[in-house]
Amino acid sequence: MTTDPKLDSPRTAVANPPIQPMPTNLGAGDVIRASAMPDLAPPTRELTPVAKLIDVSKCIGCKACQSACAEWNDTHPEIEHNTGVYENPHDLTPEMFTLMRFSEYDNPETGDLEWLIRKDGCMHCVDPGCLKACPAPGAIVQYSNGIVDFIHENCIGCGYCVTGCPFNIPRISQKTHVSYKCTLCSDRVAVGQGPACAKACPTQAIVFGHKEDMIAHAEERVADLKSRGYENAGIYDPEGVGGTHVFYVLHHADKPALYSNLPENPRISPVVEGWKGVTKTLGLAAIGLAAVGSVLHGLLGRANTVSAEDEHEAEELVDPNPPPERT
């Protein structure tokens, strides 16, 4: 149970908080990667990786997770208009870190109309595109337990994380000009609690714990779904981003796009890699060489100078026969 203070990462979201106060168990010493900080000190210890498993086959679309998320994070999503769809709000926003996305699928094989509901939000990639793209030192950090977190006081609101993310998750607030997304309730995990969404989920479609346990649980769920005729059931833990710390059990794992365009093979775009890789390194080197080279050559090389002869030629040209002084 999570109440055991000796555990470095909580194993479940369903347990109630410990009675005795607990110091935060997730800090600067647990950061394994930070944006724009290539020379980060190594972490002081290694936490057990955690994960949130979302089993879409058990989801009933109640949005308790969204409510719990807004409540715990104290966000206030704008009240919008009903446009005839179940998504509410219409998209992830700086005030809504998770969103139930609903899609209707007319299954050609069975003739069934399937209502596919996916809880969207940050996937907490092992190789996070947001972190790679971010120019602000320490604005995005990754902990050794797998959580990718935005440190808002370091964020400059440039939107590069939006460009870097393969899942279209971060949202920049027009009020505070910083970027927001799911934190995997890092502040709860730090004190032995699972994420608010997992705690609130009435069907245990969202479960949380050590990633190893979650994989084992997901495999059981996949086997169960297969036994019920969902032969393409499977785990969505995409390798292109090194795996994720939020992952899905899907009944149609062969067609993730059915679930509101969940990307088939997500990875950091090669365009982003090119921008943040070779362009950044070679670009700076070229500028540095050109600047230093021209200063050195300017100081040491021979300048192109105008001679007295040139000046004389100009005088001849402009006024070949200077008139006598007039009075």
Place this chain on the structure above:
Amino acid sequence: MAKRIFSQPGDHIETTAPVTVSRYRGFTRANHWVTAGSLIVLLLSGMALFHPALYFLTGLFGGGQATRWLHPFVGVLLFFSFFILFLQLWRLNLPRAEDVTWVENIGDVLKGDEEKLPELGKYNAGQKFIFWAMSALIVVLIVSGVMVWEQYFPHLVSIPARRWAMLVHSLAAVAIILTFILHVYAAFWTRGTLRAMTRGTVTGGWAWKHHRKWLRELAGRERRGPAE
């Protein structure tokens, strides 16, 4: 009055002994320096967000948030300022036959041995290259920059398009900084050039050596008296 081919209205011989030639009027110089100042601010703020090793440069502008806010506005200022400069300079920067010979003999130019080369108008091929490179890169930078201007145009283009815009913006930025370094270096290396953009004039010898056709045209105009 004869039609100007190698000079700009306003270019004239200012004094004859010694010869000084007016190359840029006050408006053009002010316009140039507003553009140059914007480019330097953009260079420093852009580099700060380009490479972590240079993030400390955000301190010059009041921190990361302020730098992120400022950079695109200065970009707009640069665009319009350069556009006004462009309108004044583009005609004399159109390529001419002698530019080819000049480029072919670039080695002589670097040796400072310009006597073997054709006589030139107000600009040589190197200056023209800088002018057109700046013009093209500024257009690329303003277009790609607006595409990634998070505060005002967050949904202008799709995320994949934004990725390309970011890459193109960085490459164009590197290119324009290299062009800028070349421009500043050439202005220093070719002694007597800087005063054209500070005082507005150059010496007759400078004009004779580097832009003889320009000087000849201006000298020809001077010889026609007002009563003629």
